[in-house]
Every structure is written in structure tokens, then in C-alpha cells.
Amino acid sequence: MVATIKDVAQQAGVSIATVSRALNTPDRVSLAAQSAVQAAIAALGFRPNLIGRQLRADKTGLIGVMLPTLSNPVFAECLQGIEQAALAANYRVLLMTTHYRADREQHALETLLNQRVDGMILTVAHAAQHAWLDRLEDLSVPYMLVYNQCDARPCVSVDNRAAAAQGVTELLLRGHRHIAMISGQLQASDRAQQRYQGYCDAMRAAGLVPGEPLEIDFESADLPPELVGRLTGPDRPTAVFCGNDRLAILVMRRLLARGLRIPQDVAILGFDGLEIGELLAPALATVSQPNADIGARAMERLHGWLDSGQRLASLVLPHGIRRGGSIHA
């Protein structure tokens, strides 16, 4: 049997109120009582039951975090940032992954809500129209989106569209005219759509006709053969812009295996800024995001919101362009 505050009180010869005060507001307790309580706590190995405390306080100190997957290091790094900032702000992290599935998004949000997390940090499929986010607003549960970018919601992200356009422009400057874009399912990710928009912007600004996006499952372990065909066939593109680095790496592998030279035969540009990309051969050029920062800043802002009750505006963090061997020889 694990000791409760009642046992401590009895052992120390004081009331449970005094024990509670000794724990939370020691200055309101006589020195004699304090040391009696300390002794009793040590003797019994008492540790306060947070569940009781949370029920009474109607606060859990929990932050619900919902991300698509941890297999993509982008989200793992972001989570790392969240966790570090949560520790600093004395919150704990309850984690759920969705694997880009709507039913899992719903289940996760429901669970987090039932668990009475104080706030949430989320990446959802489509921030703009999302019934559950509206529900969070109604319930006035503080939340922050990460990676999603949407005027009507509190987000921490880069400017996906502008960043993508800048990346594609980098390819255009190198003389590419036939540039394809590969992306995870647009329907599963508003970021993917925004990045595709950025691609279109840059193409049109150069007087070119943007291609249709070549879609592929976000979590697929390899490229479908017919896609490989389009990238290696007779009218293949001279450059490929990939909606994220994971895809870019898959593409690089497949094309290299098919005997294409990168970047001479085809240039590859990613999006995310995964560190590991720098170590590939050739090094992956990419539009980089500050992943750990995205998480940490989101947590900081959420903390501010929880502290002040003031909803905070979105935050757009700077992106970067990391040049590398995959786009210039």
C-alpha cells in the first residue's frame, strides 16, 4: 500500500491540511510542523498522487501532442523541441500519432480531451476546415498547430508557399525548365498543397506551365514503379522538387539505382532540412525548416497562453535554402 497524505498526517501528528500546506506553501506552516511532516514523508516514502491533485485543481499539467508519425525525423525533432520546452515550463507530454489518418486524428483528439490535457500541440491534415479544431475553439482549449499554416488558427510554421517558391526558383536559376513536383497525398496535408502552390507560383513567374503534382503515399517505403517510369522515361524532367526530404531521399535512391546521375541527369530538391540529408551523396539540397524550434516555440507560446489566458497570434519562422550536390555539380 502506497502512503497517502492521510498517512503522512497521522504519522506526523498533524491534519492533512497542514501536510498539504507544508508541501505547497511551506511558509504558511510552523517550522515544527514542517520538520514533522518532512520526517513523516521520508519515513513513509510518500509521493503526492497527481491524479488527486489534478482532479481537485481541474488542471493536469499535461500537454497533448498529436503528430503524423515519428518515422519521419522532422516530427521527431519537433517533438524533441516540444519536450524540452515542456520540461522548462513544468508540463508533461502525452503523445499520440495519427499516420495521416482522419480516424486516428479524431480518436487522438477525443482521448486528449477526455484526459483533460491543459493544452495541445497538433499537426492536422487540413487546418482550415477541421471540425475538431472548431470544437477546441468552442471548448476554449488552448492549442497550437505546428507545420500547419492557416490564417484563422494559431500556428507555428514556415511560410510554406513562399519557401517552396524560393526553392523552385533556385532550380529555375540553374536553367531548369522541365521541373516536376512529387508530393505526399495533397488531400492528407495542407502543407503539401501550399508547397505545390509555391511551386506553381515560381513556374508561372518564369513563364512556364506547372505540372500536375505526382502524388505518393506519405509513409510508403518506396516509389511506385509507374512513378519511377515517369521520372526516367523519355520526357523525364530535368529537376524534381520533392514535398519533403523523406520523399527526396527515396527518389534519389531510386534514380541512382536506375543509373541516372544527380544532378547532371536530374536535379533533386527536398523540403525539410533534415540534417541527415547533408551526409548523402550527393548532399541533398533542400528548403530547410527549424524543426526543433518549431516545436519549442509552439510550446512556449502555448505556455504563454495557458499562463495569461491570452490567445497568441501565429508565428512564422524563417526558412532557409540549403544548397547541395543534388542540384549543382
Next chain:
Amino acid sequence: MVATIKDVAQQAGVSIATVSRALNTPDRVSLAAQSAVQAAIAALGFRPNLIGRQLRADKTGLIGVMLPTLSNPVFAECLQGIEQAALAANYRVLLMTTHYRADREQHALETLLNQRVDGMILTVAHAAQHAWLDRLEDLSVPYMLVYNQCDARPCVSVDNRAAAAQGVTELLLRGHRHIAMISGQLQASDRAQQRYQGYCDAMRAAGLVPGEPLEIDFESADLPPELVGRLTGPDRPTAVFCGNDRLAILVMRRLLARGLRIPQDVAILGFDGLEIGELLAPALATVSQPNADIGARAMERLHGWLDSGQRLASLVLPHGIRRGGSIHA
């Protein structure tokens, strides 16, 4: 104001006990009452407060997960496995990272204990002598170690020593005689020690004298110059066995930058089996572990323990040797 079971009872014209039963054991409630309750729940948007339930039941449905870092994809993949298995078993995951620091291990365990998690999945510095693990045993809190390997505790891991020895043997078979080992701080990781033992085993079995381990901080972003010196200097090794893939990748980068050829000038062998290693140039040879499986199996076993009350034995999963360009031309 968010609705409670009491509001639902009032709205439905029944007692709270009936509402509770309608929720948990619907077969013990008349159809009339069931539908009245359902209607009330829908009307009020009631969602059961898990905190109240957890307090009453003395069960939280939470699994505490403590890992060194998520920046190393090994642990991110493992966490992914844990999360997936936790979902299947209807548990939720509370995450804490330690960054290989003893004070953070202690803080995390304390927090998880206070939060009354039903069980824990942990990677600790040293499984064998670890006061807090002893404490868990005393409190009979079910837990499973991952990556740690220790006869006296419930672990899910590979056989680190044998795996390392097999990897090093692979190098020996290729004619290497001067093989160095680079590792994270041995004092921060029993796995590192076991892998070093395996290295020594293999070297001695070949009649060679094992070198001292070259230690480096687990989380350092680059190699210290003096270490680079030893790897590139006049009596440099012809092969380097790295205690984990992350280190191996750092080593590869540095040595390539110094103009050494891999594997002609120096062969590199990692440990972990990170997928990304296959995409490097040259592809990283490594001793592979089934990371997601380690997490998933640990969670399954923990679930079994929680269900049955029976502590389960350790599980040693098979390792593999992934050959690659970093050890053979």
C-alpha cells in the same frame, strides 16, 4: 462549463449510477434508460473525465516512456513501435527524455511515479545497478527496459555483446588488424560497455590486442579534433567500429572531409541499423537492431504483465549484419 456525469443524469432523468452503467456496462441498463442517457450525452456534449475515473479506479491507462533522446532515430523508431502497440492495447503514452543525464532520469521517474502510470518502458544508463529500478521493484510497478540488457531485469534488446563481436569479426574477415572502437561515454550507457566487450571478444579471438575505447559525448554534433587526429594520423586504424550509427555517420563525414577514402583507407562499421545509413555514400555497414519491434514487443510484454500480474522474462531479439560500401569496396 463542461458537462459532468451529474448533468447527464439530471438531463436524462436518471441517477448518476445509471449513467455510469450505461457508459461502462450497457447490458445492465434498460433500453429506455440507455437511449435517454445517450440523448443527454449528445445534447450536453458530455465526455467522461478520465481523471475522475483514474482516481476512483487507481488505474490511469498511462504508460510512462523514458528514453535518452529523440534526435537519434533509433529511439524515435522505438517510440513509434511503443506507441503503436500502446494504441492497440488501449494505453496512452507519457513521454520523457533524459539526454543521458542521471538527474533527468531521476526527475523523469519521479514524475512518472507521481502521475501513477500503470507501467513504464525505459532506457537507463546502467540497468544492473540502478537505485530507482530497485525502487520500482519494491513498489511493484511493472516496467520493461529497452536497449538495456541485464540478467536481473526485464529487458527487450538484442544481444549487444554477441552482436558487436559478430560485427567486428566481419571486419577481421576482411583482413583488418588495426581496428579501433569509438563509443559514447561508457559511463553513460551499459550497452556501450557491452558492445565494447564484444569488440574485445572478437579481437582477442583473433589473437589481437583490443584498443582502448575512444569515447565521445553521445549527443555531440561533431568529433573533437584530437579524435579526428587519431583517426587520420600516421598510425591510424584501418577500420573503425562505432558504438552507434549516429557516431558512425559523424565519423564518415569527418574522414571523407579529410580526404580519406572509405573503405579503401578506412572501413567504417556502425551499430543500430538506421535505414538512412543505406542511403549514404558509401552505404553504411552496420549491426542492425529491430528498433520498432523492440518498442512494440516491450509494450506487448508490459501489457501482458499488467493484464496477468505475472512478471515476464526478458526477450532477446535477433540482430543482423547489414553489409555495405563502408566496409567492402
Next chain:
DNA sequence: TGCGTTGATGAAAACGTTTACATTTTCAGA
């Protein structure tokens, strides 16, 4: 001495559930 202020303490209520136990209702069989 008497009074008011301050500081320490305790009793009890409250947070939202589940469940043991008691009570009421239903219904089949005589």
C-alpha cells in the same frame, strides 16, 4: 486587564467518477 491582530491549525467540502449495497420494479409461474 482587555482587545484586536496575526499566525497556525483543523474540519469539512469539493473535484468526477465507480461500485457496494439497498431498494424498487418487472414478470413468470402457481
Next chain:
DNA sequence: TCTGAAAATGTAAACGTTTTCATCAACGCA
């Protein structure tokens, strides 16, 4: 119609805290 068992329901306690409110002692001051 009556009886008894079974089914449905309700009352109240319990889980471990925090906090309000009341009580009481101590003490300074007139």
C-alpha cells in the same frame, strides 16, 4: 391474485488531493 426471483435503479461512500472557513493561541498595545 399472489409469490419470489430477477432485473433495474438509486443512495452513498470512496479514491487523494486542495482550499475555504472557523477556531484557537500568542502577542502587542492601550
